[in-house]
Amino acid sequence: MANDELLIKDEVWLRITQLEYKMKQGMSKEEFEKEVRRIYIEEMGEALPADMKVYTSNESNDLESDYDGTAIYFENEEKSINQLYVISQGSNDPGDWLYNAIGLFQGKDASQAIDADTFVDEAKKAFNVGDAEVLTVGLGHSLANNNNLTAQVLNESFDKVYGVNGAQINVYQLYTADAVFAGKVNNKFGLTRSTPNAIYTLPPDKLEQFAVEYIEEKIDTSSIHQLRSSNDPLYALMENTRGFVTVPVEAKEGIVTNKNYAGLSPLLANLPDEEIAKWQAIFMPAADAYMDNGVDGALDVLEEMTGLKRTVFDDFNELQADLQQLLEADTIDLSEYPVFMRGEMARSHALGQVGAKIPQAFDLLSKGLTEFYHIKQFQRNVGPIVETVQGLNDSAEEVFGYLVEAGYIDEASKDIIVKELNGLTESLEVLHDYKHLEDVYKESPYLIRDGGSGLLGSDVAFLLLLIEHGEKLYGHWQALEKELQEVMDEIGHSHSIHELLNALNAENGVSYYNNQMIVSTQHGGEEIRVNLSATVEAYYNGLSIVEQQQEKVQAFVRLYEHEVVEDVENQKKALVQAFDDMESNPKAYQHLLNKSHAPAGSRIERIVVHDQIGGITLPEGPVWEAALVEQLEKQRTFLEKMREGIEDIFDEEHNVAAIFTLSG
Secondary structure, three states: OOOOOOOOOHHHHHHHHHHHHHHHOOOOHHHHHHHHHHHHHHHHOOOOOOEEEEEEHHHOOOOOOOOOEEEEEEEEOOOOEEEEEEEEOOOOOHHHHHHHHHHHHOOOOOHHHHHHHHHHHHHHHHHOOOOOOOEEEEEEEOHHHHHHHHHHHHHOOOOEEEEEOOOOEEHHHHHHHOHHHHHHHHHHHOOOOOOHHHHHHOOHHHHHHHHHHHHHHHOOHHHEEEEOEOOOHHHHHHHHOOOEEOOOHHHHOOEOOOOOOOOOHHHHOOOOHHHHHHHHHHHHHHHHHHHHHHHHHHHHHHHHHHOOOOOHHHHHHHHHHHHHHHHOOOOOOHHHOOHHHHHHHHHHHHHHHHHHHHHHHHHHHHHHHHHHHHHHHHHHHOHHHHHHHHHHHHOHHHHHHHHHHOOOOOHHHHHHHHHHHHHHHHHHHHHHHOOOHHHHHHHOHHHOOOOOOHHHHHHHHHHHHHHHHHHHHHHHHHHHHHHHHHHHHHHHHOOOHHHHHHHHOOOOOEEEEOOEEEEEEEEOOEEEEEEHHHHHHHHHHHHHHHHHHHHHHHHHHHHHHHHHHHHHHHHHHHHHHHHHHHHHOHHHHHHHHHOOOOOOOOOOOOOOOOOOOOOOOOOOHHHHHHHHHHHHHHHHHHHHHHHHHHHHHHHHHHOHHHHHHHHO
16 A cells, blocks of 8 residues: 555645535536546646546445545556545535534434445445555545544544544534443533433533543544634634534644635634523424434424424415415406496306305415414514524624624624614514413413403404514515625635635645636736636647547548549540440431431431540649648647747746646
């Protein structure tokens, strides 16, 4: 087994990790291999020195979660290269985001981490390699880093682990998945197996320190290499949220990838642990139900907790469609009736429509009352959400003031956000504080003096309040979304591999866009930037087109020689043959004389043919070919000069000549 990892250079494994996301979008294995080899040439200045095979999680029948990944096997017996790279994929679909909530942040599910280990074993079987003979390396971004790190702690799945802007190990998740760790935690902190949720009540700092010690005893953390942007919002969450531990400790240091902004860590450092613990407790029943009964179990619990049905949006859309249908009226063509009957027919038709729609109206009313009941239930249970919004509103000046200091927004934008958040909070509080008369009666039955006739008035009042403040809530939300969209995009971009790649190469005259390499240099006092990946591709595509056109020119010349020049010669030969036949056998053409104005009884004795054949002079094939080839050579010359010019400008700094040569 070779000691040197093929993909050890940061730019190489980062770009290949980014590339792997395209496998979910339908990229073929062949295209993936081609792109991996291109990236290797661009970054290393040499061809990838190994054969390459690819195995994807789509080929697996043993994975039980939404885990996605791609395994790459490199082999070269002569150079003793025998390496397996497993790229676990980050969050990329709704299943991953649910796992983020239940598994990554709540710590109740580790199925993707377990499947990461399963996929490693499957890849080894697919490539027919054993544990001892192959170097196994895990690559991952975002959620995938948590999957790889947790798999490493559970089963030592990898020899090396590389992560970029990754989620870290969650101690609650480790407690769920690692029986040995759970036993040690129980012994250390006096917990029992019968109360697994008691771990959430432990002081997080003490639990996290204990977890780090356990991890460092179990695995070699020096085999873990992480690159993290300090501007990444996930970095801020990982370093300031209970339950997450970073190994090795050096990985806590982030790289500044966007010098225009300070990142969110200083802001989240002030986030009270009690607030996070509160939400963990609120969603704990749903997380437990998810583990027992999957998504449906979690949704059942959330429905029970909030009173809001999972089908609420579909139900409202259906209700709206039914109402629209109810209000639509069928027309009648009155022109078919005498004038004196038209008024009566119109009234009769209208009454008939009303009568026909009465059952539909009652059904619609029943559905509306049902949905209204669920809204009331949700309003009664919305307290935690209101409290959180109130908390954000109370600290709005501090929170959004920080965003001003950090450069994300300006003072005017902050004032708008604070104003809209105040309005949002006020409307939520008005709706939440509304006391339904039926609740009053349940608490104090002795107050019922009107036989309950006031209930309808109470519901109507709430409905009017809901309509009024529902519109206000929507308006405030739209305004907040508009004001925060740009800053959210900017913050989110710092989670990307792309931004970190560019930061690593800021001083090297290299940047990246859409996984393509862009080189720059100073020339004549000006900066020159070239998309090298696209230029090399265009160069070889251009050469390929020239070669194809040359083949078509040759085919055209051959066709011209056969279909035109040779055909003309064949026609001439046929005419000469006919002339010879007439001269050698004149009597055979006596019938032609009989049809002429020759005297009766005339006979043909001899025919003399003047065999001079006229017509156009055809150009020779080589003349056509030379003219076309000359044009193609001009195109080839243009491509070569373009290559030479780029090599002259960039070769000394970026080894461009080698990249051009090896990419062909």
